[in-house]
Amino acid sequence: MLARSLAAISKRSSVARRCFSAEGGPYEHRAVSAETLATLKELFGDRVSTAASVREHHGTDESYHAPCPPDVVVYADSTEEVSTILKLCSATKTPIIPFGAGSSLEGHISALHGGIALDLTNMKSILSVEQENMSCRVQCGVTRLQLESELRATGLFFPVDPGADATLGGMVATNASGTTTVRYGNMKSNVLGLTAVMADGRIIRTGSKARKSSAGYDLTRLLIGSEGTLAVVTEVELRLQGVPEAHKIAVCSFPTIQDAVDTCTVIMQMGIPVSRMELMDHKAIEATNKYSKLNNIVSPCLVIELNGTPEEIAHHTGTVQALAEDYSVQRMSWAETEEDRKELLKARHSAWYATMNLVPGSRALSTDVCVPLSNLTQVIGDTQADLEASGLVGTIVGHVGDGNFHVMLPFLHEDEPKVREFSDRLVERALAAEGTCTGEHGIGSGKIKYLRMEHGDSVDVMQTIKHALDPHNILNPSKLF
Amino acid sequence: MLARSLAAISKRSSVARRCFSAEGGPYEHRAVSAETLATLKELFGDRVSTAASVREHHGTDESYHAPCPPDVVVYADSTEEVSTILKLCSATKTPIIPFGAGSSLEGHISALHGGIALDLTNMKSILSVEQENMSCRVQCGVTRLQLESELRATGLFFPVDPGADATLGGMVATNASGTTTVRYGNMKSNVLGLTAVMADGRIIRTGSKARKSSAGYDLTRLLIGSEGTLAVVTEVELRLQGVPEAHKIAVCSFPTIQDAVDTCTVIMQMGIPVSRMELMDHKAIEATNKYSKLNNIVSPCLVIELNGTPEEIAHHTGTVQALAEDYSVQRMSWAETEEDRKELLKARHSAWYATMNLVPGSRALSTDVCVPLSNLTQVIGDTQADLEASGLVGTIVGHVGDGNFHVMLPFLHEDEPKVREFSDRLVERALAAEGTCTGEHGIGSGKIKYLRMEHGDSVDVMQTIKHALDPHNILNPSKLF
Numbered sequence A, B: 001m002l003a004r005s006l007a008a009i010s011k012r013s014s015v016a017r018r019c020f021s022a023e024g025g026p027y028e029h030r031a032v033s034a035e036t037l038a039t040l041k042e043l044f045g046d047r048v049s050t051a052a053s054v055r056e057h058h059g060t061d062e063s064y065h066a067p068c069p070p071d072v073v074v075y076a077d078s079t080e081e082v083s084t085i086l087k088l089c090s091a092t093k094t095p096i097i098p099f100g101a102g103s104s105l106e107g108h109i110s111a112l113h114g115g116i117a118l119d120l121t122n123m124k125s126i127l128s129v130e131q132e133n134m135s136c137r138v139q140c141g142v143t144r145l146q147l148e149s150e151l152r153a154t155g156l157f158f159p160v161d162p163g164a165d166a167t168l169g170g171m172v173a174t175n176a177s178g179t180t181t182v183r184y185g186n187m188k189s190n191v192l193g194l195t196a197v198m199a200d201g202r203i204i205r206t207g208s209k210a211r212k213s214s215a216g217y218d219l220t221r222l223l224i225g226s227e228g229t230l231a232v233v234t235e236v237e238l239r240l241q242g243v244p245e246a247h248k249i250a251v252c253s254f255p256t257i258q259d260a261v262d263t264c265t266v267i268m269q270m271g272i273p274v275s276r277m278e279l280m281d282h283k284a285i286e287a288t289n290k291y292s293k294l295n296n297i298v299s300p301c302l303v304i305e306l307n308g309t310p311e312e313i314a315h316h317t318g319t320v321q322a323l324a325e326d327y328s329v330q331r332m333s334w335a336e337t338e339e340d341r342k343e344l345l346k347a348r349h350s351a352w353y354a355t356m357n358l359v360p361g362s363r364a365l366s367t368d369v370c371v372p373l374s375n376l377t378q379v380i381g382d383t384q385a386d387l388e389a390s391g392l393v394g395t396i397v398g399h400v401g402d403g404n405f406h407v408m409l410p411f412l413h414e415d416e417p418k419v420r421e422f423s424d425r426l427v428e429r430a431l432a433a434e435g436t437c438t439g440e441h442g443i444g445s446g447k448i449k450y451l452r453m454e455h456g457d458s459v460d461v462m463q464t465i466k467h468a469l470d471p472h473n474i475l476n477p478s479k480l481f
Helices: A002-014 A034-047 A052-058 A079-092 A144-154 A168-174 A219-223 A257-269 A282-292 A310-326 A338-349 A351-356 A373-390 A413-432 A448-455 A458-469 B002-014 B034-047 B052-058 B079-092 B144-154 B168-174 B219-223 B257-269 B282-292 B310-326 B338-356 B373-390 B413-432 B448-455 B458-469
Strands: A072-075 A096-099 A116-119 A126-130 A135-139 A191-198 A203-207 A231-239 A246-253 A274-280 A301-308 A331-335 A363-370 A395-399 A404-411 B072-075 B096-099 B116-119 B126-130 B135-139 B191-198 B203-207 B231-239 B246-253 B274-280 B301-308 B331-335 B363-370 B395-399 B404-411
Touching: A034 A072, A034 A079, A052 A072, A052 A116, A079 A096, A079 A116, A079 A191, A079 A203, A079 A231, A096 A231, A126 A144, A135 A144, A144 A168, A168 A231, A191 A219, A203 A219, A203 B448, A203 B458, A219 B219, A219 B458, A246 A310, A246 A338, A257 A274, A257 A301, A257 A310, A257 A373, A274 A282, A274 A338, A282 A338, A282 A351, A282 A395, A301 A310, A301 A338, A310 A331, A310 B310, A331 A338, A338 A351, A351 A363, A351 A395, A351 A404, A363 A413, A373 A395, A373 A404, A373 A413, A404 A413, A413 A448, A448 A458, A448 B203, A458 B203, A458 B219, A458 B458, B034 B072, B034 B079, B052 B072, B052 B116, B079 B096, B079 B116, B079 B191, B079 B203, B079 B231, B096 B231, B126 B144, B135 B144, B144 B168, B168 B231, B191 B219, B203 B219, B246 B310, B246 B338, B257 B274, B257 B301, B257 B310, B257 B373, B274 B282, B274 B338, B282 B338, B282 B395, B301 B310, B301 B338, B310 B331, B331 B338, B338 B363, B338 B395, B338 B404, B363 B413, B373 B395, B373 B404, B373 B413, B404 B413, B413 B448, B448 B458
Parallel strands: A072 A116, A096 A116, B072 B116, B096 B116
Antiparallel strands: A126 A135, A135 A231, A191 A203, A191 A231, A246 A301, A246 A331, A274 A301, A274 A395, A363 A404, A395 A404, B126 B135, B135 B231, B191 B203, B191 B231, B246 B301, B246 B331, B274 B301, B274 B395, B363 B404, B395 B404
């Protein structure tokens, strides 16, 4: 068994391996050596795999980027095992790519240089829940829905919802956020501390159970969003929220994007604590009407959710209603019951599949930018015009309370260059509007050139930190930089 | 003039300079050389000072730590000037200590190794206010009250309130927070981006005007709380909030700390959006009764503030009232008018001076720890017992919605060792309760040994980052580490 694997590995190493990403390639193959593989097998037995299907799975995310499999997949069960593996990788300069749900969108988990995919999905224990402190500690492989279900009886919930059933470790890696961020913040606001393993295998703990601290450099927030390039996060201490007594949702159709965004802006300025505020453009409404057999007005739409006590909701309902009317709302449907709510949310929830359905047999770009609220209407309008002019089919949905929106763009293979050019222009537009090239998906290998466009010389400072903490560049190499 | 200064400097360099801090000393004097001083004079003219009174002022903060003056004070007017000065310091390995309001509390601005105090108080322009985006950009020398006053006409405000009229740059340096953090978060939640000058003089911009980003390492939050040891922050982009329509305050007396903290915990769990929730222990009430001639019940007290629309306030008033009654509240006074409000807040506002007044002719320790809410009652109770047993006089006030509290402890010179031992035990207690050695004051030179107690090997990672970004250790040396 071992002999066969070694043979397979050495065969693979001798074959020219050509991995590409949006940013370049082919990348130098830093293959896992036969000795390293033997050591891994000795230590982890059948939790080491070189099977093609397993490797393939671990090199593939949910994006349109070309997959790139690792040489070996290892399943770790504990922080100490992660430390052992990193010591080995450090000694042998072997690339290592942490792997959770594989739901990232910018080629984050591609093994561009080969190496080891470190599968952390066995680490799925909820280690403690402290109701009085409104916090819990989980292993990195716990998924969002698992956590939601295990917290149900406590009256508490973890508010960050990126859509996908990502692992909490993955959500740390990309600084996930989503529909509820307008109310509860992103991962940076909702993580109290971490256990992480550094490139050389050292195990550190950052943060504490306290809700705030001024004790030293904020390693917690340095690691959040670092995409597995600085350390492997193995445990996460999360801040929880009380489950609100009630929810209420409105779907509001506006004549123009401007009206929808203006309504959103004034709701933010007035500090109305909406728990969700999602924009769908008319193309997204058109697509979801067709896909889910709905009958929404084909015009820009805001989905607004309120939560809290019935009295709070009643109070804010009136204000939101009045504000939307100020901005010429055409139709405003409020859901009171859970069933109504599900019906109203159908459009938002089916947006991705409805969009994919527009171009049968397509792959899709799902990109995200985030801009100041003051420039949001302009940037969305220009983006719609660009789509139109390019002859591309795309829908726009967004967490607009934060100025964050996605373009979902299904395309056929021959249109890929056109799509990449569109993506370039979208980012240029967002940066010209003083925004960011990604609000929540991260850089991965797909947005590397944009990172420099956005942050200029700051990127050198980031790279200095990377070199200092990972001198052999073993942690998820060729991501971010 | 120049000759006299040079003579003064060289005389000073030859004198044995003995600077001590809580953590050690005497520190090696890395004096500003005559050439460096001459260059500074040439570049900055009368914005360079070696006058004893000026130097003294710049080595003194508001803490009980021994002052330690710099050799030279330079007043910078722009980011470019800061860059010039840092290039010079980098080339000559001269220590440089950024200086704002001097209101920090852990010896942050002591020139332990001599060098240059970089006074940034001339940089006090509000560069832009974007109402629609609810953000503004300020130079680092703008103070909190200046900003409050200049924003008044916009209907927006910056919510972080550390008490002192600190500069925004200083508030970034220590990751300031305060009474309103329970609602609006600390500096990390309310800063969108920075302009900073690195040790070698490079100017970088971090973050953007977008409300969130996943683009690369979060240098913004790495610099927040780094106490001038990684870079000099010269501009800050701030997130603003809409001014609430109304405020309402209650002062609630409870039989025990447990009752007060339980009330606070359940308010947090229910997600009631209090804008302030401050605890004062019976000693603080006693002191303020005496100092401000008030008549509050001498027992633990919560000051709870609600803000929002009158309807929201009315709704939450009922809930807060009912909860406090569940926990045996003895007296609950609500202020409706601005005058009533000021009267009720007198106790909280005068707590510092009232405490100082308990021991005439004293200096005072003002320390802060932050613990999980679930351990707060125990930690405060043990701390009160410790004060009693040590024969020390101290009051406790705290931002208890966050688990953060201060001990204010006036003492006479001969009691300093006893006070330091008390402070050690307080921090040990907070760490044993899984909290942090400082919720908002920072480490400075005063809490260095606690940083290692709290973060263990993580401190090595912090130091690796420090060495990578400031290889000659010129930026605020012997702070944090």
